[in-house]
Amino acid sequence: MTKPIFRVGYIERPMHQSFIDVMEADPNIDLLRIDLADGDDRVRAALASCHGYYARAARDELPLAWHVTPALLATMPSLLVVASYGAGYDTIDVPACTEAGVIVVNQAGGNAEGVAEHAVGMMLGLLKRMPEAGVAMRAGTVVRREAFLGRELSGRTVGLIGLGHVGTRVAEILRVAFGCRIVVHDPYLDAATCQQRGAEKVAFNELLSISDIVSAHCPLTAETRGLFDAGAFAAMRPGAIFVSTARGSIHDEVALTAALDSGHLSAAGLDVWEREPPPKDHPLLAHPAVLVSPHTAGVTHESRERVARMAAEAFVLAAAGKPPVRMMNPEVTAAFVARRATIGA
Known part of the structure; x- marks a missing residue:
């Protein structure tokens, strides 16, 4: 029996092509590119349909409206996993995610x-x-x-x-x-x-x-x-x-x-x-x-390929119903497993 589709959204561009390659190879994942030019209402509606959110980590590269805050979480009832682009997670309110039962993953070590x-x-x-x-x-x-x-x-x-x-x-x-x-x-x-x-x-x-x-x-x-x-x-x-x-x-x-x-x-x-x-x-x-330098210490070909692949692999695990690695709030694992089982039910 085919597993229910696990939808992952990202805004405009991924960290590296390796993210796209890994995600598109998994038939259980529906990868959704979201364009800010479509307007706030359509962006919000697209994110609301997602089980995973691939969020930019640099706070000035992501409009505040799409930072993972209590306000955004309230509009994303299906969200199970947020993965930051890199090791940092300035755009993600980890305690708020924990309270909402949402796993947060960063890519520590990749860069x-x-x-x-x-x-x-x-x-x-x-x-x-x-x-x-x-x-x-x-x-x-x-x-x-x-x-x-x-x-x-x-x-x-x-x-x-x-x-x-x-x-x-x-x-x-x-x-x-x-x-x-x-x-x-x-x-x-x-x-x-x-x-x-x-x-x-x-x-x-x-x-x-x-x-x-x-x-x-x-x-x-x-x-x-x-x-x-x-x-x-x-x-x-x-x-x-x-x-x-x-x-x-x-x-x-x-x-x-x-x-x-x-x-x-x-x-x-x-x-x-x-x-x-x-x-x-x-x-x-x-x-x-x-x-x-303009926050380019980790901006190398090797680092970007690595961290993007790591993030994709975290979503692949989540889509399979398995807790991803590098969780910043492992205390929500049980809630994740229970909520993941309801997708498509």
Whole structure:
């Protein structure tokens, strides 16, 4: 007997063609592309018919009306699973989904290599003062090379905020290739687990005070929003470098600008922003000691193919009535199984 069709909707474009390929190969899945140009009423009606929603993870790339909030959930009575495009889930209210009995899946680990390489690349570029040197060269003001005397990464102490998939890979690269000492603040991991992943667990304030470089690798949550404020930057050692390839809003952009302007911090590498893309007159974009990118750390051919395929495979499992992997709210598993059994009944 043929299983009832499991409908999955996505808005306008998937992360990568691999998502389409995997989904269309499953005869139990009806893949629905939703066009914003059709208007809110038709978008809402299309989403209301879906059992799965493939939701963009970057909050400024998805109109607020289609973020997974209590208001949207109230219009999607058939929804069973939401999968984010990537590791992040800024557009998804996980507690609200849990209350509604909807599974949330992210693609943690799928872009870890790309993001880790980007973070380490920023560290190297900032230590060698590449942004400042580039500004001076383009302005024709280079007189003495010694004006851009840099530092080496080898042997530095690097503090990581978060030791998940990306943080663990960053720690490995820095430890193996550069002989760095890795310290970490991660309240969800014990010291033994951190040690197994190549890092020494320390308190947040201690990490700030002893690290030559501080690199953020945590999700944006109520706990991490504004974690790097003026006080945190002041607690960092003089001349330290701040890097974030995590999420905007974890660091206070005004406070970071002040810490750089005062000379307390020597440089910063930023791939994530409060507003993405940031306005072209943003002071951090013009700062000579800041290396910037537009949230592209995980935007590689390999990462996008991988995370899109992972998301598709999660929906394939859900369509078969099986709980998908990487669930952020496994407590709704029983509710999912029961609700999945009612499709087509």
